[in-house]
Amino acid sequence: MNRALLLALPLLFAACGDHTATAPGALQHFDALTNWPVNDTGVGVITLDYTDALDSGFVLPSVRQVPGGRFSFRFALRDSTGGDRRFRYKLYYLNDSYKFAHTAPDGRQHPLAHENFYGSWESASEGFRLSPPADADGTEVTDVFRIRGDPRDQPEHRDGQGRQARWSRNPRVGEYVFMLVVMPEDDFVHTPPAPEVQDISRTIDGRHVDPFWYWISGPGARLAGAEVRIASQRLKAVARPPLGAGIHVRPEHAGDRSAFTAACGDDPALAANAPFEQFIHYVDASTRFANIPLIADVLGNEYTPADHDRYRCFFPTDQMVGLRPMVARTPCSTVRSDPERNVIELRNPASTDGQWRKENVGIRSRHGLAYGRYRVKCKLTRLLNDSDMWVGLTNAIWLIYDGAPGGLRRPCLKDGYMANYYGGDNDQRVPRVAYSEIDFEILKTPPYCPDRAFPPTYPQQLALPDDRNAWVYSSSDARTDGRGMVTVACTNWDMACHDPEDFDVGCRPIEKDGRTYVSHRWDHNYRALTQKTEAPDRELFGGDHYWFEIDWRPQEIFWRIGPDADHMRTVAYMNNTVTEVSNVQMHLIVTQEWHNTRWWPGTPFDQGYIPFPAKDLVGEVQEVIID
Known part of the structure; x- marks a missing residue:
């Protein structure tokens, strides 16, 4: 496992602090949510926009919250070889509040981790994007993404006409974390990541591969040249239906x-x-x-x-x-x-x-x-x-x-x-x-x-209607509930x-x-x-x-x-x-x-x-x- 990945491991859950100075490889820094305000702890809060969300599902952000309806992020790449290499990169997001563990005790993917809510690019089938050439001084890359429903484009989340029903697997509320994976293009070609983490709609034996398991503790942690970073910024989604x-x-x-x-x-x-x-x-x-x-x-x-x-x-x-x-x-x-x-x-x-x-x-x-x-x-x-x-x-x-x-x-x-x-x-x-x-x-x-065999406690019919003490109950006239x-x-x-x-x-x-x-x-x-x-x-x-x-x-x-x-x-x-x-x-x-x-x-x-x-x-x- 390379040093950059080791540094990233504890950040998956903590997701706080400045990590840009600790990465010794090509990836110099990674900032998510560059067009959304965050507080002193690095958390940005967004409220779900209910406008037109019934058919489209919730999207974070909506076009009413950010022009164009996309979050932007940036990162810097440095090529110390002097060869102006290009890099493959992919961003993943994960709801970190309501999830199963990524890793089982035996080190394999947790059997329910595939239920976690995570996504990547707008099209689930899109793999790693290609960066511009990076020089020795560092090249900054900017890109955009959004969080939407059914981010893996699962066939079961389609309506009766076969159309994508994004609303059937809406984004979850709670906090999201953001992971960036970067690989030199030549390493990517010679030792490519598993197809199921490039195209997150793909499955193995009917189950999706959790990219956060794959890159942090699974096979991706051992891929040559792979650098993994968790952004210090997080996003908290809250619903307040009007x-x-x-x-x-x-x-x-x-x-x-x-x-x-x-x-x-x-x-x-x-x-x-x-x-x-x-x-x-x-x-x-x-x-x-x-x-x-x-x-x-x-x-x-x-x-x-x-x-x-x-x-x-x-x-x-x-x-x-x-x-x-x-x-x-x-x-x-x-x-x-x-x-x-x-x-x-x-x-x-x-x-x-x-x-x-x-x-x-x-x-x-x-x-x-x-x-x-x-x-x-x-x-x-x-x-x-x-x-x-x-x-x-x-x-x-x-x-x-x-x-x-x-x-x-x-x-x-x-x-x-x-x-x-x-x-x-x-x-x-x-x-x-x-x-x-x-x-x-x-x-x-x-x-x-x-x-x-617990019986209801009801009074039974008996003469002497004016004498309540003479009324007979099926078990006991002692009330078990407190007054008021x-x-x-x-x-x-x-x-x-x-x-x-x-x-x-x-x-x-x-x-x-x-x-x-x-x-x-x-x-x-x-x-x-x-x-x-x-x-x-x-x-x-x-x-x-x-x-x-x-x-x-x-x-x-x-x-x-x-x-x-x-x-x-x-x-x-x-x-x-x-x-x-x-x-x-x-x-x-x-x-x-x-x-x-x-x-x-x-x-x-x-x-x-x-x-x-x-x-x-x-x-x-x-x-x-x-x-």
Whole structure:
């Protein structure tokens, strides 16, 4: 290995400091981002430009950020032989925040390093470029590049017409590092690099060769004349979807346009650039329940736990109203994008006599991203009234797969994934699926880890309706949830892939940073792993705002909450030893939704005995940051 490469090795991750004085060979210095400002630590920050990014995917930089839409870089070459030699060079970029290790313990490429997000020139097939002749005093070379989606031009990331779908593998948020490889032209001809690092679209046995492994610790580290340099400049990409830029309504949901506005609808401008759409829930038959025909302002203290228990014990079941949670009949009537305040309002509408509705409401982002720290500042509706009665809603902040071309999870090697979300225990297992989901769900339910045979705690019908102490419960009338507390349930949907070495069922602890988190899975075919913790409803939803964060990394997930972005606490943690962490792009969803409480055993209130809302239940999404 040559000395220049040895000097570059520790820089792959540190990527800081001035390296220009240490290279003894032809490559004298390398500066990336020469047309973009960087701070004192060498980091430049760029915000993803959402304009026209739905079809093209995100590009860094866009033409609105830099004239021509390209970053420039420069380096100097010196030919000490006096022969005015020319050199071959190639620039590579890598997302260094959300990646797998480059090298396996045996020195070979890490088995998942091919999933890392890296690229080079605009055309993936373009190899090394040729420099002008270099003299003994040094010749400066300048060039340009940009970071774009699907940088390896993979065939699986094409749409139904065979066109490149750059958006299906968007650039990741986080920090990028830049590597330059230089070789004298004669060395390049006699001992050329592997074809798969010249043309990064090429594969070996269906897998790409990670150029950062190849040049730092693989065969490229031993190529005669090769010099490798990591730039001291780095680029941090951040997404801040503009909440005031409108809400799109999909054509299949746009039958009733009576509530459409300039900021919500299906017109071409919104279709092209609105970062969010109205989320219309899929309502499965399993969500059906019977509800008492009563309208009340629960948050206004018109209904108490005693009222709930009385109805539960004594209201005739044949007079209940059968229904499923509903979706908006009039798109844009329950969501509103406010361009002045740059927020989005969510509204579960009130019911009227005879119009019995428990209607879900939500928004969904339209640009898929793989990995990132998703931070949502919001003021969602309160869930409890002064008597500790639950309004019946679940406030949810979640990620769901985007369904993009090529968007399949990595193979589950042992016995496959359960094929379908609603498939049940008899569902077939398949090697790969698209379905992925990571959730915050906040509701009134016990926070502890339940037993498989755990029963709901509901009062049973008995005489003496005026004597609540005489009402009989199926197990115990002791409430296990704290007064004024709601449960923050954090879930990763892994579709029951058994590959993780510590995959298990029941209640199992996992340690992280001196803390113990308890995960629960019902059985070996159950498609999700959940952790729960309690938090005060007033803290989460009683103030002007609160922050929720899903920190999704290639091998682990953190869930955090807090009063501001700088004071977050971790409430759940999972890693790839206990659950398969998704690697497909996902969308962000924020909802206020009605659940059938059979999904949450032990919940002290039955959805069917919670009244229909007398007033709109209003929430607000105030800021979204993904970094």
